[in-house]
Amino acid sequence: MEKPLVENDCRTCMNRWENFKNLSDDDLLLISKHRYEAIFKPGEIIFKKGSPTSSAIFLVSGMAKAFLEGLDNKNIIISLVKPGMMVSGPGTFGDMRHHFTLTSLTDVKACFIDMQVIKQLIHTNNRFAEGLIEDISAKSLMMYYKLIALTQKKMPGRLADALLYLSNVIYDSDEFDLILNRQELGEFTNMAKESVIRILKDLEDGAVISSNCSRVKILDKTKLQMISDNG
Amino acid sequence: MEKPLVENDCRTCMNRWENFKNLSDDDLLLISKHRYEAIFKPGEIIFKKGSPTSSAIFLVSGMAKAFLEGLDNKNIIISLVKPGMMVSGPGTFGDMRHHFTLTSLTDVKACFIDMQVIKQLIHTNNRFAEGLIEDISAKSLMMYYKLIALTQKKMPGRLADALLYLSNVIYDSDEFDLILNRQELGEFTNMAKESVIRILKDLEDGAVISSNCSRVKILDKTKLQMISDNG
DNA sequence: ACAAAAAAGTGACAAATGTCATTTTTTTAA
DNA sequence: TTAAAAAAATGACATTTGTCACTTTTTTGT
Known part of the structure; x- marks a missing residue:
């Protein structure tokens, strides 16, 4: 690169x-x-x-x-x-x-x-x-x-937005190294870093993404898009 | 007019x-x-x-x-x-x-x-x-x-913002007829109309404004500005 | 002037989300 | 390589704010 x-x-x-x-x-x-x-x-x-x-x-x-x-x-x-x-x-x-x-x-x-x-x-x-x-x-x-x-989406929708933005706009790939840490991801989605961590875990539990610390892989983009759409 | x-x-x-x-x-x-x-x-x-x-x-x-x-x-x-x-x-x-x-x-x-x-x-x-x-x-x-x-101010700060905007920018006066109803005031400040009503009442109780329905008078602009500043 | 519609107001309750204190894991720098 | 620092993770709890169901007041159209 x-x-x-x-x-x-x-x-x-x-x-x-x-x-x-x-x-x-x-x-x-x-x-x-x-x-x-x-x-x-x-x-x-x-x-x-x-x-x-x-x-x-x-x-x-x-x-x-x-x-x-x-x-x-x-x-x-x-x-x-x-x-x-x-x-x-x-x-x-x-x-x-x-x-x-x-x-x-x-x-x-x-x-x-x-x-x-x-x-x-x-x-x-x-x-x-x-x-x-x-x-x-x-x-x-x-x-x-x-x-x-x-202002109108709930936290899961906002975090889904962020992940889709990173995947589609920034990296053009479903697997990427998060350049933002949890704190920054919170500043991007208007939530506390603790909430970012919790929702990231929920998404992992739901097999929507897999992640270990800074590396993220989107496993089910359709579902992630649905979470984004539903707010 | x-x-x-x-x-x-x-x-x-x-x-x-x-x-x-x-x-x-x-x-x-x-x-x-x-x-x-x-x-x-x-x-x-x-x-x-x-x-x-x-x-x-x-x-x-x-x-x-x-x-x-x-x-x-x-x-x-x-x-x-x-x-x-x-x-x-x-x-x-x-x-x-x-x-x-x-x-x-x-x-x-x-x-x-x-x-x-x-x-x-x-x-x-x-x-x-x-x-x-x-x-x-x-x-x-x-x-x-x-x-x-x-995204960052609490409801009282946001409503104070709206009242100051109406007073300073729109009417250039401390007393005015609200052109927005409670619902619209909520859409302007990102809150439910019930919350608008409650906070408006609090401001009246605190002698910051007086209001009856559509007419509003700002009694204590300094305090209103403080509420806006403190979020 | 009066009925109907719209808006304002109220209270109980639930949901969403932040805060704090603490532990664990990862990264960084000597 | 190892200690220190930073970041991630966790759980309990408090706060903010929305929702719902309803009553009262105000406005509107005839």
């Missing part, structure tokens, strides 16, 4: 943001010039809630978690970030501050591109601007369904 | 969307030509989840509620809509479908402007495009804080 992903040119980068396809080679060269790369060890802060949104961030390799810092130091993980995804919160076009924190879950390589350059491209390239709006809209839509799930 | 608000020209409309200030008179004339007005009685559907997003909607007068249709026919009211606000969900730049339903709470006059015209203006006017992005971002940000409040 660990190929040398370092690319010095956004024109040929294999892990670039999809919306970059709307840019000309000249535009991509401009971005390449204003690009800074940084490497993070697991658990490090990539950007912190409250800090200025001077750059758009793009993951080149590894995995990160984006989370809201809620009440009483309780976090809400709103999404996991994979290579190819653009990360820039709603503060970018508002108070210019981050409203969630991004930390690395694994070794992470990230590109930072000056927000001024991105904004300049919005002004000169309509398709790029619309691509950005589509990206923001898709994330906004995700929040709608997250709100429904977290 | 009932002035003749009908305006046939977006150039001089007093209740137009703030972002229209970035448009030229010619652009506004174009919009005026592609504008359709509709009047709704209280409780009517302005647009329904799942229907095509062919137009952007702008409230000229009255009040509406935007709500997600969740599980088991339970709704989540995500925002109240006042004159001057633009309503077009995240589906507009995605699957071209509405993802929430908008219904009138009072008599409502609304303008429908063809989405193609809006999109065309995005392509020709950078400031207008950025204004739209800012609008979408602000709504997205609101959802973040709504997610935190609904």
